[in-house]
Amino acid sequence: VDLTPEQRIGKQIYMRGFAASGGQMSAVLDEKGSAVSASILPCGGCHGRDGRGRREGAVSPSDITWDALTNPYDIKHEGGRKHPPYSNELLRRAIVMGIDPAGNPLQATMPRYKFEAADLANLIAYLHVLGTENDPGVGDAELRLGVVLPSGSGLMEMRAAIRGVLEAFERDVNDGGGIFERRLSIRFIEPPQPVSQRLTAIREFLGREEVFALIASAVAGAEEQVAALLAEHETPLIGAFALYPHTAPPLNRYVFYLLPGIADQGRALADFAAIRMTRRPVRAALITGPDDKLSSAAATLIEDHCHHLGWTVCERIPLDSPTPIVSRLEGKNVVFVLATGVTKRVFSEARALPQDLLYLVPGSLADFESSALSPELRNRVFLSYPALPSDSTPEGFTRYRHLFERSPAPRGHLAAQWTALTSAYLLMEALKRAGRDVTRERVIEVLESLYEFKTGLLPPATFGPNRRIGSFGVHIVSAADPVSYRWMEPK
Ligand code: HEC
Numbered sequence: 001v002d003l004t005p006e007q008r009i010g011k012q013i014y015m016r017g018f019a020a021s022g023g024q025m026s027a028v029l030d031e032k033g034s035a036v037s038a039s040i041l042p043c044g045g046c047h048g049r050d051g052r053g054r055r056e057g058a059v060s061p062s063d064i065t066w067d068a069l070t071n072p073y074d075i076k077h078e079g080g081r082k083h084p085p086y087s088n089e090l091l092r093r094a095i096v097m098g099i100d101p102a103g104n105p106l107q108a109t110m111p112r113y114k115f116e117a118a119d120l121a122n123l124i125a126y127l128h129v130l131g132t133e134n135d136p137g138v139g140d141a142e143l144r145l146g147v148v149l150p151s152g153s154g155l156m157e158m159r160a161a162i163r164g165v166l167e168a169f170e171r172d173v174n175d176g177g178g179i180f181e182r183r184l185s186i187r188f189i190e191p192p193q194p195v196s197q198r199l200t201a202i203r204e205f206l207g208r209e210e211v212f213a214l215i216a217s218a219v220a221g222a223e224e225q226v227a228a229l230l231a232e233h234e235t236p237l238i239g240a241f242a243l244y245p246h247t248a249p250p251l252n253r254y255v256f257y258l259l260p261g262i263a264d265q266g267r268a269l270a271d272f273a274a275i276r277m278t279r280r281p282v283r284a285a286l287i288t289g290p291d292d293k294l295s296s297a298a299a300t301l302i303e304d305h306c307h308h309l310g311w312t313v314c315e316r317i318p319l320d321s322p323t324p325i326v327s328r329l330e331g332k333n334v335v336f337v338l339a340t341g342v343t344k345r346v347f348s349e350a351r352a353l354p355q356d357l358l359y360l361v362p363g364s365l366a367d368f369e370s371s372a373l374s375p376e377l378r379n380r381v382f383l384s385y386p387a388l389p390s391d392s393t394p395e396g397f398t399r400y401r402h403l404f405e406r407s408p409a410p411r412g413h414l415a416a417q418w419t420a421l422t423s424a425y426l427l428m429e430a431l432k433r434a435g436r437d438v439t440r441e442r443v444i445e446v447l448e449s450l451y452e453f454k455t456g457l458l459p460p461a462t463f464g465p466n467r468r469i470g471s472f473g474v475h476i477v478s479a480a481d482p483v484s485y486r487w488m489e490p491k
Pocket of ligand 1: 042044045060061063064082094106
């Protein structure tokens with residue numbers, strides 16, 4: 001739908017509590033509260049961009065799409081508040097005085113507003129069409145997506161590899177007629193590395209490009225902040241890449257990760273060690289890096305799991321501890337290496353260490369060449385990989401090769417390209433199932449219904465209302481032999 005000029009002003013009031021005309025707008029949150037600017041309590045903040053209302057804690061803002069307001073007994077809206085149909089006049093009364101059509105007061109969590117008459121009329125004109133507009137990034141002939149490439153001067157080739165294969169994907173989809181007659185248009189951003197600058201750049205990018213969703217985006221190092229930014233913009237991200245996926249409650253509905261982070265990998269490695277050591281008491285050590293919040297939270301989860309497994313000792317050894325690591329590993333029989341740039345150092349001291357010590361290392365933190373280890377040591381080092389080339393199916397690989405051949409991307413970044421493409425495939429599947437009248441909410445719902453969905457490149461993906469990591473399992477790989485030794489999936 002095209003908005004009338006009045007509705008356009010009304011939309012601004014709805015979304016931002018503000019109108020260019022400069023009319024005064026204020027809101028009172030509870031009976032005794034004082035008036036604040038309506039820009040602090042815009043309608044959209046509680047009722048959502050689409051007006052359907054998102055429950056948050058004990059507060060459940062009503063569905064205030066026109067359909068719901070005027071057909072309150074419609075079966076679709078079952079579960080919402082019950083009230084006779086609204087008219088413009090009754091709606092005005094609800095917004096200003098907090099009284100519904102039956103004359104009942106609305107809860108105090110619904111603010112009472114003061115608007116100038118013209119602004120209130122514009123707002124109500126907009127409420128007539130609220131929720132029937134397209135989401136950002138969805139045009140008649142185009143669907144816009146965004147990609148946040150990894151930052152850092154050392155990753156130039158990897159960026160080119162990701163970009164190249166996604167551009168080939170975009171061409172491929174568009175040559176095949178697009179998606180529901182819309183061309184796919186992928187916008188890329190290479191943000192600067194420092195976290196605060198990166199966030200500003202991503203915020204500007206979301207504002208400027210108005211993308212429907214992000215795919216295949218690097219969030220490592222700013223997991224929490226990016227997740228919060230996306231929730232604020234109601235922008236889904238399919239394929240967030242991070243060592244420490246931000247999945248702690250409350251769940252961020254917008255961010256979908258494909259693979260497990262360090263915490264889940266560590267737990268799978270612990271389960272693996274528990275199988276190997278059934279007959280001995282386990283005394284474990286966790287070597288952790290410079291103390292930052294995310295890696296420390298991951299270490300705590302792994303520790304909890306070790307206690308849950310009934311291990312005798314589970315001791316954390318910070319890398320910067322004053323005593324040499326070797327002396328602190330005495331008497332241990334399992335060691336987790338949970339920091340980068342450590343394995344080499346530990347192995348160089350390993351000769352002095354117990355001969356039965358089992359080393360467990362998430363693959364993404366490993367910094368050594370297996371060939372540099374003694375054959376004896378190699379047999380005691382195990383790495384976890386959430387995905388291996390052997391996870392691909394012949395069809396998946398053929399499809400990848402077809403795209404790769406059409407792109408000038410540099411070679412040698414298979415993992416980055418496969419995760420990027422998997423993100424794109426997942427979103428395409430969700431778009432197909434959502435149909436032409438696609439919304440972000442619908443895409444999230446569809447993704448939440450995917451069960452063991454095979455993309456042909458990575459292990460199958462499952463999401464759900466409370467699940468945001470597509471595949472939890474890891475391959476355990478022995479340093480002595482680079483093929484998958486065992487597939488471990490946390491229970
Ligand atoms: C702080 C959160 C919040 C904000 C901001 C807010 N609302 Fe509400 N609104 C609610 C809640 C919660 C309810 C449900 C109240 C109840 O169940 O009694 C509600 C109910 C309503 C209803 C009544 C629907 C029904 O079921 O009878 C209307 C209409 C409404 N809001 C419109 C608006 C408009 C227009 C704005 C902006 C000018 C707005 N609201 C801003 C939280 C909010």
